[in-house]
Amino acid sequence: MANDKRKKGCPNEQCEMHVKKVKQKASINFCPICGTKLIYVCAKCFTEIEDIDDKHRVCKLCEAEAVEKRKKRVDGAKKVAGKAGKGVAGAVVPVAAGIVHAVVQKGQKDAVKKGVKVVEDVAKAALKK
Ligand SMILES: [Zn+2]
Ligand SMILES: [Zn+2]
16 A cells, blocks of 8 residues: 555544545545544545545546546647648748758758658759759
């Protein structure tokens, strides 16, 4: 039980540990104020949760909320990536011109190497003409 990070709370509505929603360690079994047997509570909102396992730390509501937040973050990232994608498309022409130049100079920078590799042969072919 050393790694049990769940929270316990006092279910006694008269007890200040309950009123103040004080979260106690999972290793504590009885409320230090009133002596009531502690119950596992949601680590976020103090709602009683079932004693399933030590990975079950938040209630269904908070879990759903967390999933929702994660989803929103992913959506946000996708939007940013989409914008970046458009930006990259617009930048392809000058980059390609730069690559031709770099190939000629034989002094390519590492940062563009991945992109260069693909275009390099095309650029070389174009230069031979
Ligand atoms: Zn108590
Ligand atoms: Zn909760």
